[in-house]
Amino acid sequence: MMNDTIRSVQAFEILDSRGNPTLTVRMTLEDGTEAFASVPSGASTGIHEAVELRDGGARFQGKGVQTAVRHVNEIIAPQVVGMSAGDQADVDHVLQSLDGTMQKSRLGSNALLGVSMAALRAAAVSRRVPLYRYIGGAQATTLPVPLLNVLNGGAHADNNVDIQEFMIVPAGAGTFSEAMRMASETYHALKALLKSQGLRTAVGDEGGFAPDLRSDTEALDLLLKAIQTAGLEAGKDIVLALDVAASELYREGTYHVGGESKTAKDMVEWYRTLVEAYPIVSIEDGLAEDDWAGWSDLRQQLGDRIQLVGDDLFVTNPTRIVRGIEENVANAVLIKLNQIGTVSETLEAIHRTHRAGWQAIVSHRSGETEDTTIADLTVGVNGTQIKTGAPARSERVAKYNRLLLIEADDPSLEYAGWEAFHR
Numbered sequence: 318m319m320n321d322t323i324r325s326v327q328a329f330e331i332l333d334s335r336g337n338p339t340l341t342v343r344m345t346l347e348d349g350t351e352a353f354a355s356v357p358s359g360a361s362t363g364i365h366e367a368v369e370l371r372d373g374g375a376r377f378q379g380k381g382v383q384t385a386v387r388h389v390n391e392i393i394a395p396q397v398v399g400m401s402a403g404d405q406a407d408v409d410h411v412l413q414s415l416d417g418t419m420q421k422s423r424l425g426s427n428a429l430l431g432v433s434m435a436a437l438r439a440a441a442v443s444r445r446v447p448l449y450r451y452i453g454g455a456q457a458t459t460l461p462v463p464l465l466n467v468l469n470g471g472a473h474a475d476n477n478v479d480i481q482e483f484m485i486v487p488a489g490a491g492t493f494s495e496a497m498r499m500a501s502e503t504y505h506a507l508k509a510l511l512k513s514q515g516l517r518t519a520v521g522d523e524g525g526f527a528p529d530l531r532s533d534t535e536a537l538d539l540l541l542k543a544i545q546t547a548g549l550e551a552g553k554d555i556v557l558a559l560d561v562a563a564s565e566l567y568r569e570g571t572y573h574v575g576g577e578s579k580t581a582k583d584m585v586e587w588y589r590t591l592v593e594a595y596p597i598v599s600i601e602d603g604l605a606e607d608d609w610a611g612w613s614d615l616r617q618q619l620g621d622r623i624q625l626v627g628d629d630l631f632v633t634n635p636t637r638i639v640r641g642i643e644e645n646v647a648n649a650v651l652i653k654l655n656q657i658g659t660v661s662e663t664l665e666a667i668h669r670t671h672r673a674g675w676q677a678i679v680s681h682r683s684g685e686t687e688d689t690t691i692a693d694l695t696v697g698v699n700g701t702q703i704k705t706g707a708p709a710r711s712e713r714v715a716k717y718n719r720l721l722l723i724e725a726d727d728p729s730l731e732y733a734g735w736e737a738f739h740r
């Protein structure tokens with residue numbers, strides 16, 4: 318018999334994919350269910366994100382992951398034991414009120430999210446349903462198009478490329494597994510191409526290459542070449558997406574790109590030339606996290622042609638998303654559980670995004686673990702796209718592998734394909 322009353326909650330310090338401390342939470346239920354959830358950690362974090370208690374940050378006055386672990390074990394656990402794991406909204410409400418701050422800085426968003434995700438996972442296990450089915454019920458019908466980061470620049474790489482992430486997007490595949498095959502073949506073709514040009518093939522945090530390139534267009538040309546070498550057609554089988562992470566390029570009121578200072582208007586014109594020359598379907602964080610006026614212009618100029626995704630701009634925060642919808646500054650939202658700190662608030666962010674007719678793209682962080690919750694979350698909410706790195710490095714591949722298993726288990730789910738970019 319199912320009895321999803323929470324019996325115990327315990328946090329442990331573990332390592333993330335960068336070798337930095339993070340935490341995992343084990344929740345047990347009265348019916349004997351045991352579930353774990355692990356929390357990721359970003360590098361290019363938005364200033365409006367929920368605050369994790371992270372080791373080494375001067376900002377946290379010596380409060381690191383150990384403190385977050387203690388908060389779970391000593392403050393949160395006694396309050397949630399006895400609650401029902403399936404009452405996600407109630408559990409998350411308790412977490413939010415125990416913390417009591419706007420950005421979850423008292424207990425730490427990592428402490429809160431670990432418990433919130435553990436409740437979600439435990440409730441599904443207890444009901445003996447796959448996590449995506451527990452989240453989405455009969456309404457989960459879609460498998461997402463993956464956005465795979467294969468080339469890096471910006472603050473993440475030691476080269477002359479300004480854009481942080483160049484992603485390949487196999488929208489033309491017929492199934493999710495075919496999409497992964499196309500993506501990994503392109504990834505390997507890219508590696509061979511870099512090698513043949515004497516360029517570095519070491520990979521960054523998300524599994525993408527970071528060769529020493531002269532410009533952003535050289536990076537885009539390399540991708541087109543790799544797609545072709547893999548026997549695929551750019552624009553038909555695979556298209557491209559960018560994460561500019563423009564907050565990182567923004568200093569003292571201007572954007573610093575290619576050794577020049579640019580206004581928001583110049584940036585929009587730059588994107589127009591890129592979109593005209595390359596099969597780019599999506600640009601994330603094209604402008605900085607508080608440049609609302611610039612974003613509004615970007616949306617007016619390019620919003621009918623391509624997907625414009627807010628990451629640092631919205632930080633998965635329902636309040637910022639509502640403002641973005643009202644001011645019509647984008648048409649898609651990047652969704653990261655740890656930017657907001659609870660499952661319920663993440664679901665609210667997704668629902669508000671979808672209700673506006675915008676796309677919600679569930680995303681990993683640059684510091685990840687083997688936790689695959691985001692794969693199930695994407696399917697559960699009928700997300701048409703997922704962003705979780707290169708098809709290499711196990712912490713990224715774990716999410717893709719989970720989706721491959723979901724596809725194999727449930728033939729009723731349909732690959733989103735081009736529908737993902739329908740506006």
Ligand SMILES: O=C(O)[C@@H](CO)OP(=O)(O)O
Pocket residue numbers: 358359360361362363482523560562628680681682683684
């Ligand atoms: O900018 C981003 O979108 C993410 C993930 O790719 O990076 P980070 O986790 O470092 O914020």
Ligand SMILES: [Mg+2]
Pocket residue numbers: 560562601602628629
């Ligand atoms: Mg981003």
